[in-house]
Amino acid sequence: MTDSAAAPPSVGFGDAGTPDDLLAFKQAFRRHAAGVAVVTALDPDGAPVGFTATSLASLAAVPPLATFNMAKSASSWRAVSETEHVVIHMMGRRNRALADIMSGDAAHRFDGDHWTLGPHGLPVLRDVTAWMEGRIIERVPVHNNAVVVVQIEAGALGPIDAPLLYHERLYHSPGEAL
Amino acid sequence: MTDSAAAPPSVGFGDAGTPDDLLAFKQAFRRHAAGVAVVTALDPDGAPVGFTATSLASLAAVPPLATFNMAKSASSWRAVSETEHVVIHMMGRRNRALADIMSGDAAHRFDGDHWTLGPHGLPVLRDVTAWMEGRIIERVPVHNNAVVVVQIEAGALGPIDAPLLYHERLYHSPGEAL
Numbered sequence: 001m002t003d004s005a006a007a008p009p010s011v012g013f014g015d016a017g018t019p020d021d022l023l024a025f026k027q028a029f030r031r032h033a034a035g036v037a038v039v040t041a042l043d044p045d046g047a048p049v050g051f052t053a054t055s056l057a058s059l060a061a062v063p064p065l066a067t068f069n070m071a072k073s074a075s076s077w078r079a080v081s082e083t084e085h086v087v088i089h090m091m092g093r094r095n096r097a098l099a100d101i102m103s104g105d106a107a108h109r110f111d112g113d114h115w116t117l118g119p120h121g122l123p124v125l126r127d128v129t130a131w132m133e134g135r136i137i138e139r140v141p142v143h144n145n146a147v148v149v150v151q152i153e154a155g156a157l158g159p160i161d162a163p164l165l166y167h168e169r170l171y172h173s174p175g176e177a178l
Numbered sequence: 179m180t181d182s183a184a185a186p187p188s189v190g191f192g193d194a195g196t197p198d199d200l201l202a203f204k205q206a207f208r209r210h211a212a213g214v215a216v217v218t219a220l221d222p223d224g225a226p227v228g229f230t231a232t233s234l235a236s237l238a239a240v241p242p243l244a245t246f247n248m249a250k251s252a253s254s255w256r257a258v259s260e261t262e263h264v265v266i267h268m269m270g271r272r273n274r275a276l277a278d279i280m281s282g283d284a285a286h287r288f289d290g291d292h293w294t295l296g297p298h299g300l301p302v303l304r305d306v307t308a309w310m311e312g313r314i315i316e317r318v319p320v321h322n323n324a325v326v327v328v329q330i331e332a333g334a335l336g337p338i339d340a341p342l343l344y345h346e347r348l349y350h351s352p353g354e355a356l
Contacts, residue, residue, distance in 0.1 A: 021242070022239055022240060022242075024333060024335070025239055025242040025310070025333070027308070028268060028308035028309075028310055028333055028335060029236045029244075029268075031268045031270070031307040031308045031335075031339075031341055032213040032215065032234065032268045032308075032341055033211075033341040033343055033352055034212065034235070035210040035211040035212055037210065054235070055235035055236065055237070055245070056210065056235075057212070057232070057233035057234075057235060057246075057247050058207045058233065058247070059233070059247045059320060059323050059325065060249065060320070060321060060322065060323045061200055061203055061204060062200060063321060064199070064200070064203040065320060065321065065323065067233070067245070067247060067325055068235075069235050069236070069237045069245060071238065090206060090207075090209045090210045092209070093356065096356050129209040130205070130209045130210075131206075132203070132206055137320070138318065138320060140316065140318050140325065140327070142237060142238070142243060142315070142327055143238060143241060144238065145237050145238045145243065147237065147245055147318065147325055147327065149318070149320055149325065152203055155202060155203070155206055157202070157205060157206065157209075160209070161209075163209055163210055163211040163345060164356075165211055165343065165352055167341060167352050170356075171356040172352035172353055172354070172355055172356060173352070173353050173356065174211055174343055174345050174350035174352060174353060175350055175351050175352060175353035177348040177349065177350055178274050178348075178349040178351065
C-alpha cells in the first residue's frame, strides 16, 4: 500500500496482519467517515449495557432491517450474544457528551438520568434524534467478531439535529451540502 | 413513532411495512449520516460492475475485514453473488462527480477513463482516497438482501482528502471537529 495515486501496483495486506499491513488498513478506514449510533441491551442479569457503534447500516426498509458489527471481545458482547432485543439510537450533534459516556468506562455508562426504560425493559437514551427497538434475527460469527442483523419493531423520533459523525478519531457534523 | 422527545410510549414498525411505519424507519435512518464508498466487481461475462454503498463498515483489523449490505434486486447483485473478489473504494470530497457516475445509469458507469485495471483484472477507480481489493468470505442472505463480508488482500492510498458523506439525500463533507 503506497501513499500515491490510486492505481496498481499495490502492496498486499497479509492475513497475518503485519504492523505495516495493519496500519494501511486502518489508514484506509480512517479516510471513511461514519455516523455514530449507540446500541443498548440488557445483560443476562438484567443490567443495562451499551456501546457506541460506527458500523450501523440500513439493510432493508421492508421489512425494516439494520446491521452493526462488533468484536466478541467487547464488554457488551455477552449481552448481545444472549439477548433477543436491542435498542439502536441515532446520535445528533447535541448528543456528543452522551457518545462520550457510552464509549467511556463500561461500569459507569448508565450512571445518571440520561436514559429511561423502553420496550421490553430496555434502556432507551433520552434526547437522541431517533431510536429503534429491534429483535436480533442473525448473529454472523466471523473470526473473533460478529455481524448482528436486527429487525426493527418499534421506535420514536426525537427533536431533529445535525447527525454526529466520527472521522479521524474526532466527532464532527456535516458541513454544507456539496 | 412520534416526532417528540425520544421516550416511550412508542409506535411500532410493522413487518408489513405500512406506509407510516416505512416512513418512520426511513426518517430515523435519514438522521444518520454515512460515508460513501464504491464497490466494483466483474460480472460472470467479465464486464465491470459497480455501485455506491453507504453501508461500508470495518468488521476487524486482524484479519482485515469489512462488510457492506445490498439488495438482491440491485443491478450489481448477480456479479457480487457469483464472483470471488471485489474492490472497495473510499470516496473523498473531490470524488463527488465519480459518486454520481457510480450511482447513475448502470449501463454507463464505466464509460470513460475514470478507472483502470487492478488485481485479478478488477476495475479500480482512479484518484480515490483509498481502495482495497478483497475476497468475499460470506454472503449472508436476509429476506431479499445480503450482508457481504470481505477479507482485504491488497490496496493503496490515494492523495488525502476530506471524506465524502451522504445525509438527507445530499453529499457533504465533515465540518469542524466538535
